[in-house]
Amino acid sequence: MSQHLTNDCIFCKIIRGEIPSHKIAETDKSYAFLDINPISEGHTLVIPKYHSEFFHEVPEDYLADLLPLAKKVALAHGFEQYNLLQNNGPMAHQVVKHVHFHIINKPNREQGLGVGWPQQQVTQDQLKSTLIKVKEKL
Numbered sequence: 001m002s003q004h005l006t007n008d009c010i011f012c013k014i015i016r017g018e019i020p021s022h023k024i025a026e027t028d029k030s031y032a033f034l035d036i037n038p039i040s041e042g043h044t045l046v047i048p049k050y051h052s053e054f055f056h057e058v059p060e061d062y063l064a065d066l067l068p069l070a071k072k073v074a075l076a077h078g079f080e081q082y083n084l085l086q087n088n089g090p091m092a093h094q095v096v097k098h099v100h101f102h103i104i105n106k107p108n109r110e111q112g113l114g115v116g117w118p119q120q121q122v123t124q125d126q127l128k129s130t131l132i133k134v135k136e137k138l
């Protein structure tokens with residue numbers, strides 16, 4: 001496990017116990033702990049015990065372990081409404097460069113994450129063109 005962690009990453013240090021955290025649960029491949037600056041009560045981070053900046057760099061076996069742990073933690077918190085969020089890259093608001101899923105409780109309209117979606121109107125042709133581009137690379 002430790003061969004997949006780095007020395008200069010804050011979340012790798014948390015996994016190794018070099019920086020304290022409020023750990024909720026862990027498996028041999030994943031670690032869940034409370035966010036130090038919660039957006040709402042119970043804001044949790046679930047991370048792979050594998051250092052990589054981007055979601056698409058995490059091996060399948062680590063990803064397969066991560067979401068069941070996130071589900072277990074969401075159920076244990078008893079969140080009825082919440083966001084499961086994962087940011088990739090600074091333009092997508094990623095600050096810590098170790099892949100992490102946020103579980104953010106939405107206990108009422110006022111508390112929790114406020115998300116504004118800048119949705120665009122597109123044509124069927126534009127959707128088809130996007131589809132062709134992505135399917136070519138699968």
Ligand code: 5GP
Pocket residue numbers: 010019021022033034035036037038045087093094095096097
């Ligand atoms: P990002 O913006 O990268 O998606 O979110 C990073 C999250 O990590 C933030 O919500 C921030 O509060 C949290 N965080 C940063 N450093 C620490 C830390 O040392 N301990 C804990 N528990 N959370 C941290």
Ligand code: ZN
Pocket residue numbers: 005006009010011012013050051052097098
């Ligand atoms: Zn790391």
